[in-house]
Each structure stands twice: as C-alpha cells, then as structure tokens.
Amino acid sequence: MEQLYQCQTLPEVREQIDRIDRALVALIAERSIYVRQAAAFKHSRDEVEGGKRADQVMRRVERLAGELGADAALTAAVYRTMIEYFVADEMAVFRLRQQPRID
Template identity: 90%
Template sequence: MEQIYQCQDLDEVREQIDRVDRALVALIAERGIYVRQAAAFKHSREEVEGGRRVDQVMRRVERLAGELGADAARTAAVYRTMIEYFVADEMAVFRARAGKD
C-alpha cells in the first residue's frame, strides 16, 4: 500500500475518503464490465453462479486483505455482497443471451 497521508483535520480526512471512494467506485464499475463480458463465455447457469470460482476469489481476497492490513472478515463481507450483485447481473446477461439463441 502506498504511504498514507496524515490528515491534519476532519476536512482533510473527508477529502481523502472522497478520493478513495471515487477510486473504489471506478474499480467496481470496471469489474462490472468484465463480469458482463464473462457471461458471453459461459454456457450454463452453473458456470455463471461459479461456486468454485467464488471460493477461489474469496480465498485470494482474504489473503490480500491480510497482506495489505485490511480486516479480513470485513473485506470478505464486502466482497461476498459485491459478488452476489455481480452474479445476479451476469445471470441477467446470460439469460438475455440464452433467450436470443
């Protein structure tokens, strides 16, 4: 992780949080684009739900959380929620594609 800026007051803290939020939202949007692309390569509902892949991602994320000093349980909870929504989005894309075949 890059060096953390030492804020001098609450306004600076909020500025830094806003900066981080903007970066997080941009990365979530980018991740969503790839999730929707993934639907084009999957041939079944089971592939879209991706239990094994979800487990793999969760193990990697929990390991990364430890390496980067984040709370592993909190990070895992955020990721599980995010993945749930992305799987639902991917399923909608998959169903729409399957309906056109």
Template identity: 50%
Template sequence: MELHDMAAHCQTLDEVREHIDQLDRQIVGLIAQRGRYVSQAARFKKDSHAVKSPQRVEQVFAKVRALADELGANPHVTEQVYRAMIAAFIQQELAEHSALS
C-alpha cells in the first residue's frame, strides 16, 4: 500500500486540518530527531567544507526524490522541502562546528 492510499477520506475541512495537525506533530518530532544527529555530525567534520559537503547534499536530494516517487509524494515539493531543511541544518551545524574549534 502506498502512503497516499493511507490518507483518511475526510468529510470536512476541520477533519482535514485535524489530520494535518497530527502529521505536523510527527514531522516536527522527526525534524528534532534529525537535528540531534546533525549536532553529533559536527564532531566528526574537520572544517566548514566538510560541514557543507555539497556532494553528500546532492546524494540526499537524489535519495529523497526517489523516495518521493516510491511513496507517492510530489518529488519537486519533497526536494524543495529538503533543500530548505538542509540549508537550515547546515547553518546550525556550522555554528556548532565553529563552537567546537
């Protein structure tokens, strides 16, 4: 079963919003968890180029586009969300990496 098949069929806009609110809570929890791993990664990187890691970033974008296709998400939207998220995490990691130096 694909992820988009798992969405409840809502009868009202309030129902839609309730489901979106529940998903937002899960998504923010996952962002927090991802951020904790990003914080740990700063310890293992030698310099700001390693933090930015353009080759790794492009691998992540390719991976999430493929996951989007597999899971029934819009690949363009998924990539744009990840571009914004990774840019913010890079800034966080740069600050953390700098504090370790």
C-alpha cells in the first residue's frame, strides 16, 4: 500500500475518506458495466448464477484482504452483497435477452 497521508485535523481525515468514497463508487460503477457485458457471453441461467465463479472471487478477495491489511470479515460481507446484487442484475439482463422479439 502507498504511503498514507498523516492527517492533522478531523476535516483532513474526512477529506481523505470522501476521496476514497468517490474512488470506491467509481470502481463499483465500472464493475457493474463489466458485469452487464458478461451477460452477453453467457448462454444459460447456471452460467449467470456462476456459483463456481463467485467462490473464486470470494477466495481471491479474502486473500487480498489479508495481503492489504483489510478486515477480512468486512471485505467478505461487502463482496457477498455485491455479488448477490450483480448476479440479480445480470440475470435481469440475461432474461431480457431471452425474451422473443416482437417487431
């Protein structure tokens, strides 16, 4: 991890937290774009639900949490929530693709 800025005041701490929040939200937005793109490559409901892939992601982020000094339980909870949401979102996109077109 990069050298952290040593804050001298509470407003400085809040400024850093706000900066991080902006970056996190931007990354979540970017991740959602790729999740929606993934739906185009999947041909079955099982592929969309992707239990095996979700397990791989969870193992990877738990390992990363340890390497980067993040709280493992918090990281796992955040990712479980994101994965649950993204699978539901991807499923909605997948279902729309499966509907017959009426022209």
